[in-house]
Amino acid sequence: AVSSLLYTCQPYFNHLESTGRSTRRSFCLQLLSFSQQLCDRLEQLLLTYASHDLICLDEAEPNSISHFCVGQVQLGQMKVTTFRYCKPTPYLSRVDTGVYKRMRWNVQRLQEDHRRAEGTVQTASFSYFLCYEDIPNTHADPDSESEDASSDNVVRMWSIGQWVQVKPERTTDDIYDWILCEVPEASYRRLLFLGRNEPSCCTATDYLQQLLLTCHAD
Numbered sequence: 001a002v003s004s005l006l007y008t009c010q011p012y013f014n015h016l017e018s019t020g021r022s023t024r025r026s027f028c029l030q031l032l033s034f035s036q037q038l039c040d041r042l043e044q045l046l047l048t049y050a051s052h053d054l055i056c057l058d059e060a061e062p063n064s065i066s067h068f069c070v071g072q073v074q075l076g077q078m079k080v081t082t083f084r085y086c087k088p089t090p091y092l093s094r095v096d097t098g099v100y101k102r103m104r105w106n107v108q109r110l111q112e113d114h115r116r117a118e119g120t121v122q123t124a125s126f127s128y129f130l131c132y133e134d135i136p137n138t139h140a141d142p143d144s145e146s147e148d149a150s151s152d153n154v155v156r157m158w159s160i161g162q163w164v165q166v167k168p169e170r171t172t173d174d175i176y177d178w179i180l181c182e183v184p185e186a187s188y189r190r191l192l193f194l195g196r197n198e199p200s201c202c203t204a205t206d207y208l209q210q211l212l213l214t215c216h217a218d
Helices: 002-020 025-051 175-180 201-215
Strands: 067-075 078-090 099-113 120-136 154-167 185-195
Touching (some): 025 201, 120 185, 154 201
Antiparallel strands (some): 078 099, 099 120
16 A cells, blocks of 8 residues: 555656756745655655554565655756655665665666667666765864763764665676675765755755766766
């Protein structure tokens, strides 16, 4: 039932995102604000289901519902699909990297293969994430005896970064490398630092789109 609900909501998110980012500014803000509200309500609903053990949010578990789609938009030669994690989720399910993901963007980019005589158009896929990590606070008072002393020793920093495939190698043509790899591994390449405050889904997507247009500008 939950999967059906998420599937039903997806066309609404797609319409709000695609229309909201291609209309005049005043109307655009209204649509994106409604998209954000819909995302927040859906997230709270899934958290409520999980609190009653009706669904599992653990990404490492089969049949879990750790994230949901919140829209798809065409950005020039790129198709960007946005996902929201119901709760902060370890960047890698089996390795503790200290990095936790909150959003993911799957980006498909059309590009010509000039190595072929016909100039075949191929699709390249990339994944980007909104993540946070707790880093040591070098300005914290080591002699502080307050109850918040432990939290003062670390600072939560947000960033947008790219999934960089490590295992198996992204360029491998050997299908057995993928078959034998139970869980792919990757590093987190930080591209944009956002500071201490978590951005909303719409704001984070704005940042990501600006980043894509800058990085892939012709």
